[in-house]
Amino acid sequence: MMLGTRDRQVRELMDDPDCDPARLAATLHRFDTVNRLISGWGRVYRRVVRPFLRSLGRPARVLDLGCGGGDVIARLARLAADDGLRAEWLGVDPDPRALPVARRRSGAGLGFRCVDSTALRGEGERFDLVLSNHVLHHLSDDELLRFAEDSLALSSGLVLHADIARSRTAYALYAVGITPLAPGTFLRTDGLRSIRRSYRADELADALSPAGAWTVRRPAPFRLLAVGRGRA
Numbered sequence: 001m002m003l004g005t006r007d008r009q010v011r012e013l014m015d016d017p018d019c020d021p022a023r024l025a026a027t028l029h030r031f032d033t034v035n036r037l038i039s040g041w042g043r044v045y046r047r048v049v050r051p052f053l054r055s056l057g058r059p060a061r062v063l064d065l066g067c068g069g070g071d072v073i074a075r076l077a078r079l080a081a082d083d084g085l086r087a088e089w090l091g092v093d094p095d096p097r098a099l100p101v102a103r104r105r106s107g108a109g110l111g112f113r114c115v116d117s118t119a120l121r122g123e124g125e126r127f128d129l130v131l132s133n134h135v136l137h138h139l140s141d142d143e144l145l146r147f148a149e150d151s152l153a154l155s156s157g158l159v160l161h162a163d164i165a166r167s168r169t170a171y172a173l174y175a176v177g178i179t180p181l182a183p184g185t186f187l188r189t190d191g192l193r194s195i196r197r198s199y200r201a202d203e204l205a206d207a208l209s210p211a212g213a214w215t216v217r218r219p220a221p222f223r224l225l226a227v228g229r230g231r232a
């Protein structure tokens with residue numbers, strides 16, 4: 001497998017509107033486990049999100065753009081509640097197939113809507129923290145810039161976009177590690193395709209540069225975190 005360059009052509013099975021709905025639902029459910037194992041949000045919560053929410057000194061509004069099955073924002077909401085931090089949490093995704101899975105995680109202060117970043121921006125919505133997980137690598141160059149600009153326009157504080165850092169080691173480890181979780185889902189094929197579509201840190205910094213000032217960090221092994229300051 002050549003991973004020296006980004007594979008922009010490869011498409012993920014879950015991005016096909018006609019993909020098997022049962023496998024898609026199983027994939028969205030199991031993202032919870034996969035994201036806990038690989039996404040690094042526990043560390044990002046402790047190092048970035050928690051200090052930021054504390055610094056506000058008031059209840060925050062937090063938005064997850066492209067929330068999929070909603071597990072990342074649900075986990076962050078639980079972590080913040082455990083730390084005594086009050087906030088209002090909203091997950092949005094334009095894919096109506098994701099919403100039934102996400103809405104099972106709804107609770108006090110946590111809701112989900114079927115809307116994309118541009119439409120939400122058009123509503124004049126504003127949040128203290130806007131984040132995403134595993135959205136950037138799905139997007140075309142134009143979509144990436146629009147998504148990044150939308151996220152800055154929706155935030156009056158911090159913007160955090162987390163994604164995979166492409167590497168041969170990540171590919172090899174994922175190919176082996178995903179085996180017990182993959183049956184009945186798209187996790188194996190789509191995870192490997194995701195890694196092929198993903199950026200390296202310098203590539204992501206270049207790709208985002210027309211859409212404002214971003215810093216691309218490496219918060220955990222095989223992870224990227226694009227950090228921006230909201231403009232709202």
Ligand SMILES: C[S@@+](CC[C@H](N)C(=O)[O-])C[C@H]1O[C@@H](n2cnc3c(N)ncnc32)[C@H](O)[C@@H]1O
Nearest residue numbers: 031065066067068093094095116117133134135
């Ligand atoms: C691989 S999924 C990631 C789901 C979830 N964040 C996770 O980590 O499991 C990428 C999601 O981004 C959503 N998406 C794509 N463009 C978007 C946009 N402009 N605004 C909001 N969501 C978008 C897609 O519908 C898709 O559900």
